[in-house]
Amino acid sequence: xxxxxxPASVSGSxxxxxxxxxxxxxxxxxxxxxxxxxxQYPDKAPKLMIYDVTNRPSGVSDRFSGSKSGNTAxxxxxxxxxxDEADYYCSSYTTSSTHVFGSGxxxxxx
Amino acid sequence: QVQxxxxxxxxxxxxxxxxxxxxxxxxxxxxxxxxxIRQPPGKGLEWIAYxxxxxxxxxxxxxxxxxxxxxxTSKNQFSLNLGSLTAADTAVYYxxxxxxxxxxxxxxxQGTQVTVSS
Numbered sequence: 001x002x003x004x005x006x007p008a009s010v011s012g013s014x015x016x017x018x019x020x021x022x023x024x025x026x027x028x029x030x031x032x033x034x035x036x037x038x039x040q041y042p043d044k045a046p047k048l049m050i051y052d053v054t055n056r057p058s059g060v061s062d063r064f065s066g067s068k069s070g071n072t073a074x075x076x077x078x079x080x081x082x083x084d085e086a087d088y089y090c091s092s093y094t095t096s097s098t099h100v101f102g103s104g105x106x107x108x109x110x
Numbered sequence: 111q112v113q114x115x116x117x118x119x120x121x122x123x124x125x126x127x128x129x130x131x132x133x134x135x136x137x138x139x140x141x142x143x144x145x146x147i148r149q150p151p152g153k154g155l156e157w158i159a160y161x162x163x164x165x166x167x168x169x170x171x172x173x174x175x176x177x178x179x180x181x182x183t184s185k186n187q188f189s190l191n192l193g194s195l196t197a198a199d200t201a202v203y204y205x206x207x208x209x210x211x212x213x214x215x216x217x218x219x220q221g222t223q224v225t226v227s228s
Contacts, residue, residue, distance in 0.1 A: 001172070034214065038155075045221055046155065048214070051216070052213070052214065089154065091157075091215065093212075093213045096171075097168055098168055098171070099160075099215065
């Protein structure tokens with residue numbers, strides 16, 4: 001299974017909205033509504049931010065939202081804040097009952 | 111809230127087998143799926159495998175020939191064995207909970223660094 005495709009980096013100004021894409025195939029992103037997004041700071045474990053494409057775990061800011069169209073899922077961060085600077089990874093359950101992660105996107109301020 | 115703690119050797123030799131254990135607290139291990147994920151230095155996340163509370167397993171196809179996962183409900187812990195190690199297996203290894211149906215990896219351990227070197 002190949003890693004899902006994400007842009008290497010996305011930049012934005014404080015207060016702006018940014019969107020990170022995650023492109024897979026009909027065997028993963030397009031085959032299920034089980035796409036998750038994770039936030040990771042340097043030398044820290046990933047933190048679940050979105051699950052089942054659109055759902056936020058308790059305690060995650062509503063500035064984070066998810067969507068999906070076909071084989072591409074997206075994470076939108078609205079009202080960009082300094083603490084949002086981090087790496088973000090998507091993940092999908094697959095039709096083979098395995099998991100596959102995206103290549104990762106670094107979010108930075110302009 | 112569930113907590114996970116990895117343990118194992120920080121340094122292993124090429125061609126040897128890596129054995130890692132994950133101790134779970136504040137949750138009964140039998141009712142969920144549990145997973146291992148790794149992250150090579152400066153690179154992205156790679157899913158390795160999962161095990162169910164009943165012992166059923168599934169592995170990343172690219173690692174399947176070298177990986178074994180097991181679960182010990184009496185000790186509330188699960189384990190990973192990865193054989194025929196090379197330098198490419200150097201990574202931070204995370205254990206994580208995979209939920210009741212394993213559709214979402216939700217809670218993660220802090221990770222343990224494993225270096226493969228002679």
